[in-house]
Amino acid sequence: MHLTRFRINTARQGARHLLASPQRMHAAVMSSFAGALPSQGNASRILWRLDRTSRAEVLLFIVSEDRPDLTHLVEQAGWPTTATWQTYDYKSFLDGLTAGSTWDFRLTANPVHHIRRTPDEERKRTAHRTPRHQMAWLLARQEQAGFRILETPAERRRLPQGDAYQLIVRDERRHRFDKTELTTGETKHVPLVTVTYDGRLEVTDPAALRRTLIQGLGRAKAYGCGLMTLARSGGR
Template identity: 35%
Template structure:
């Protein structure tokens, strides 16, 4: 596995004029693997957009290395970086605490009486979105801790993560004029409860709309 990053050249509007919706970013990611495109056997690539210190980055997790030239298509010159992700995966162990960042599409299914198939709708409130992640932690191989803070006068436990970004980017599909997807970014601290399952979570992602920049969780050792 490889983790790649490039700074998006946001200040060059002529260069990035095509990046107006999630489908354009998806196409950028796919075109960064020309061998797969040519063979007609495209792999699933997890990706997301990070905003750090006023700069925007495209981050990709993939089985094969992307083509650096293609990845730099909308990027700042000299900012393409690719490194092996296997070393990190090999060092993970049960009980380990890690800082994490996850961009996801929190949704739930509403099924009315008499319907065979429910309707998938986004969670709207911060409380709903936080609970969405809490509910998925155990089956994803990790735990989200709770603690009682002295700054919390009612004595209610405080979770070890928070929501640091909420957006509604546009996705243009072929069948309609476009839809807006809920994009939520979580950051915090987790503890691995099932290392094999957790590795699968890092590789395969969490939630829906993975092709359009959702589901990628990255981790670093606890500070």
């Protein structure tokens, strides 16, 4: 497994073109792997995420089984003469995860649920709209995903009933784009709501957490969701 980090040059028109559309960015990421097409099974093993830092940087992270070649992204959205990308051996990091260890984490996800407005209506998938429900979405998945989000010590909580967990939900983004079904040729309008989670967790099941880090968490993985990364405190 590999973890790749690429810094996007937001001053370039090509970069702004990619950043404006999760669908275009998905196509650019998939083009980094020989023979990889969105319709193939290996696409599910490729996760990516955009991080917008406090220094107004935009970083692209990719987790993949194969080593990517981002030459086309450097030419379109990077610094062709001064910088490329960094790819690291991810397997050694994953193998070193142990139960009880604690980490800072970041995750961009598509928190959704299914609703039925009337008894006869078919259940429809819709995005959670409030930070409280978005946070609850992640808390409901933590055990199966192999981790526990740490609670905030009582003396550090700003409100008696609030800030119970070391978890922040931020940077909600709403997208809408057209997607053409490869099998039918039908074009569908795709709404997408994403949020970014920053927090601190304890590893409870290293094997399950490894699967989460490799396979992603939640839906819309093709569009920059599901990739969780870990870091030591202050390591971002």
